[in-house]
Amino acid sequence: MNLARDMGRTCVCFNMRKATRFITQFYDSELRSTGLRVTQLSLITAIRVLGPISFKRLSEAVGMDQTTLSRNIGLLQEKGLVELESGEDHRSLKISLTQSGHEGLKQAYPLWKAAQAKIVSKIGSDNWTSVLESMSLMMRK
Numbered sequence: 001m002n003l004a005r006d007m008g009r010t011c012v013c014f015n016m017r018k019a020t021r022f023i024t025q026f027y028d029s030e031l032r033s034t035g036l037r038v039t040q041l042s043l044i045t046a047i048r049v050l051g052p053i054s055f056k057r058l059s060e061a062v063g064m065d066q067t068t069l070s071r072n073i074g075l076l077q078e079k080g081l082v083e084l085e086s087g088e089d090h091r092s093l094k095i096s097l098t099q100s101g102h103e104g105l106k107q108a109y110p111l112w113k114a115a116q117a118k119i120v121s122k123i124g125s126d127n128w129t130s131v132l133e134s135m136s137l138m139m140r141k
Contacts, residue, residue, distance in 0.1 A: 027112070030115035033111070047096065051094070052095060052096040055073070081104055083096055
């Protein structure tokens with residue numbers, strides 16, 4: 001029993017996933033009026049910055065497996081926020097934002113910015129900078 005309690009208190013994976021769920025729920029709540037979830041906003045932001053972009057490259061950029069990415073892109077496509085177009089050859093597709101995608105990003109930005117400020121103020125700006133630096137070091141291959 002003590003071993004399990006110790007793992008629950010100290011396990012990096014468990015505690016990071018728990019924090020991520022809390023933060024995701026918070027952002028989703030703050031973005032509710034846009035009809036976007038924070039995961040969708042993250043994807044359309046990445047597509048805006050990197051696009052038009054292939055599934056493989058986007059998958060690598062956002063750290064999401066291609067099956068999950070494909071499902072999420074399908075939802076964004078249903079909402080009319082992204083479109084797929086032929087890539088260099090007939091086998092590859094490029095993902096890009098539609099006009100509605102650009103507008104959705106513009107609409108969500110101020111709400112995201114306010115949510116971001118609330119979270120960073122709870123964490124503390126210096127702590128957040130340290131967390132970002134630590135995560136960056138950890139994710140280096």
